[in-house]
Amino acid sequence: MIMNANVVKRDLPKVMIDSVSISQYLCIVALVVLVWVYTLKSTLNEDSLLLLDISLLVSGFSILLLTAEMLSITLLLNYLLKISFFITGLYLLSPIYHTLTRSISSDTIWALTASLIILHLFLHDYSGSTVKAPGTLENPTITSNISLNASIVASVLIASRLPSRLHVFAIVLFSLQVFLFAPLVTYCIRKYSFRLHLFLSFSLMSLTVVGVYNLHNMLCILLIVILGVVNVLGPYWLIRIQEYKFEINGPWDEAKLCFNITE
Numbered sequence: 001m002i003m004n005a006n007v008v009k010r011d012l013p014k015v016m017i018d019s020v021s022i023s024q025y026l027c028i029v030a031l032v033v034l035v036w037v038y039t040l041k042s043t044l045n046e047d048s049l050l051l052l053d054i055s056l057l058v059s060g061f062s063i064l065l066l067t068a069e070m071l072s073i074t075l076l077l078n079y080l081l082k083i084s085f086f087i088t089g090l091y092l093l094s095p096i097y098h099t100l101t102r103s104i105s106s107d108t109i110w111a112l113t114a115s116l117i118i119l120h121l122f123l124h125d126y127s128g129s130t131v132k133a134p135g136t137l138e139n140p141t142i143t144s145n146i147s148l149n150a151s152i153v154a155s156v157l158i159a160s161r162l163p164s165r166l167h168v169f170a171i172v173l174f175s176l177q178v179f180l181f182a183p184l185v186t187y188c189i190r191k192y193s194f195r196l197h198l199f200l201s202f203s204l205m206s207l208t209v210v211g212v213y214n215l216h217n218m219l220c221i222l223l224i225v226i227l228g229v230v231n232v233l234g235p236y237w238l239i240r241i242q243e244y245k246f247e248i249n250g251p252w253d254e255a256k257l258c259f260n261i262t263e
Contacts, residue, residue: 010242015235017198022126023230024186024201027208029121030223032178034211036158039171049170056177057083060185067188087173094159094169101160109157116154123147125183151179 035052038044044052061079101109123143155175159168190197205227213220 010239012235012239015238016231019231019235020198020201021186021190023227024204025124025126025183026121026226026230027201027204028178028182028186029117030208030212031204032175033117034208034215035174036171037215039167040158040161046164046166046170049167049174053170053173053177056174060177060181063185064188067192086176090173090176091169094165094172097156097159097172098162098165098168099160101157106161109161113154113157116150116157120147120151120154120179123150148179152176155179 035044035049039049061083064079065076124147125141125144152175155172158175159172162168162171186197186200189200209220209223209227212223
């Protein structure tokens with residue numbers, strides 16, 4: 001009889017460090033929501049949004065190139081071609097997005113957007129296991145696809161409430177850059193340098209807390225509580241429940257049949 005043969009013994013500091021990836025993405029989504037709110041309040045205009053889009057595009061593109069294991073002209077041209085098609089398609093579709101929800105009330109749009117963002121966070125793949133290499137995905141699961149689609153629909157719903165087509169194009173481009181490429185960029189950074197990954201994560205946390213505090217004090221407290229649960233309470237609870245793990249393996253387990261067919 002063997003007890004707890006397959007139980008993985010976890011270390012609290014390591015679990016806390018691993019949970020930083022979850023907090024990092026939570027802060028990324030919170031920053032996206034902040035940009036949505038400030039855009040709806042007309043605090044951010046079209047020029048500011050376009051400047052933000054260009055900054056994110058250049059920085060993300062540079063990170064992918066710098067962290068790529070094999071940098072070539074073919075890879076560079078492939079990136080540029082895909083980005084060009086991506087931006088052109090969004091610009092052509094922006095008039096449709098602008099009038100997509102004209103007959104739907106704003107309260108319905110806010111409730112549906114909030115539900116989709118929660119669904120996106122709940123089903124998102126925080127391990128980055130579907131990321132194989134820059135620009136490719138490996139074995140995407142149904143839940144990760146649902147999560148991505150939920151974030152795209154939420155972005156379109158928010159964009160449909162903006163006053164101009166340029167606003168729509170800028171905010172959809174910003175949202176899709178984050179939701180589509182942020183997991184890939186953060187994965188490349190973590191693979192390239194774990195210290196840089198931690199620095200980026202804590203910087204995003206600080207920036208998000210300050211941004212949410214400027215928006216609403218109670219929301220800032222809620223965010224701090226969530227980050228504390230994810231980074232401290234959650235790992236501690238995971239380590240504690242390992243004591244109650246009880247698994248028994250022995251000779252009474254089901255036998256594995258092996259057929260040796262010889263001619």
